[in-house]
Amino acid sequence: MSAHPDPPEAEAAFKSDAEVLAASRKYTRRSFAVAALAAVAGWEFCRKVFYSSAIGDQPWPRRRILQADAKLSRAIFDERALAPTYPVSKSVMLRTNGHVGIKEELVPESWRLQLVGVASAQRYKQYVSDVTAWNYDYAGPITDAGELIREERKEARAGKLPRGLEEAGRSLSTLPQGTPGLLLTLDDILKLPKHELVTEFKCIEGWSEIVHWGGVRMADFLDAYPPQPKPDGSLPRYVYMETPNGDYYVGYDLHVCRHPQTLLVTEMAGRPLLQVHGAPLRLHAPTKYGYKQIKRIGLIAYTDIKPDDYWTKLGYDWYAGL
C-alpha cells in the first residue's frame, strides 16, 4: 500500500487548491472594491451629517444614524444581553437630574399605581372601572430636589424654560377617562421577591455613576399581573408609563420590561428612594439610557400601539440602548 495518494486524486486536490486560490483572489479584489466604495460612501455620509441643517435637535442624517445604529445594536448585542454589575462598595449616591413630572411633593399615602391592560382585570380585588378617576395629593413644592430644581424654578420665574423642561408637551398616549384597570398599592408591589442590583447608570448628557438599586423585577411584576393577550393569542408589544400628573412619559418594548435586570425600584443605596429620585416607584433598565428610566411611575399600561415618549418627541432615539 502506498503512502501517497493515487495520481488522479492528487490531481483533483491540486485543481481544487487552484480553484480556491483563484476564488480568493477574486474575492480579495472584490473586497478592495467594496472597501473603496465604502470609503467614498462614508465620506458622503459624514459630509451630510456635519454639513446638513438641523431639524429639531439633530441633523436628519444623524437621527437616521441613531435609528440604524439602534437596529444594528439590537441585532448584534440583542436586548437580552446582561449589563455588567459591580460590588456595592463601588456605588455612589446618584446625582439628581430631570424633574419633569416631579416638582411637587407627592403625599405618599395618596400614591397608587394605575395598571391598564392586565388579563382578566376583574378577577383582582384592586379592579376599578376608571383608573383615571384616582386623585393624587400634593404637599407643595418638592423638598429634596436640591440645587438643580431651585435653578429651574428661578429660570421658570424669569419666563425661561430650561432645555427639555415641559418642552415635549402632553402625551398622546394619556388614558381617556373611564379606562378600567387596577389601582395597586406599594404593599402589593413589595409582595414580589426583592432584588438588589449594582449597575452603571448612564445619562445621555455624558455622565455615568454606579448605583445600588433595590426593588422588584419587572419580569416578576409581569408574571403577577400579566398583559391581556390579543385575540390571536399574542401579547401586546409595548408598555407605556407616565408620572401621576402625566408630565413625563416613556414607552418600552415588552421584552425590555422582561429583561432580568429591569427593576421597579423602591430603594437606592440601601435606603428608601427619595422623591427626587422617583419615590415611591421608578424604573431602572441598565441596558437603556437614563431618560428611559422614569421616576415616580403613576401608570403602567400594556398596549399594542407604540407609545408616546417624552424624549423621543424631542429627537432622541426611542430604543436608547447602550
Ligand SMILES: Nc1nc2c(c(=O)[nH]1)N[C@H]1C(S)=C(S)[C@@H](COP(=O)(O)O)O[C@H]1N2
Ligand atoms: N419623571 C421623570 N423621570 C425622569 C426624568 C424626568 O425629568 N422626570 N429624567 C430622566 C433622565 S434624563 C435621567 S438622567 C434620570 C435621572 O435620574 P436621577 O435624578 O435619579 O439621577 O431620570 C430620568 N427619569
Ligand SMILES: [Mo]
Ligand atoms: Mo438623562
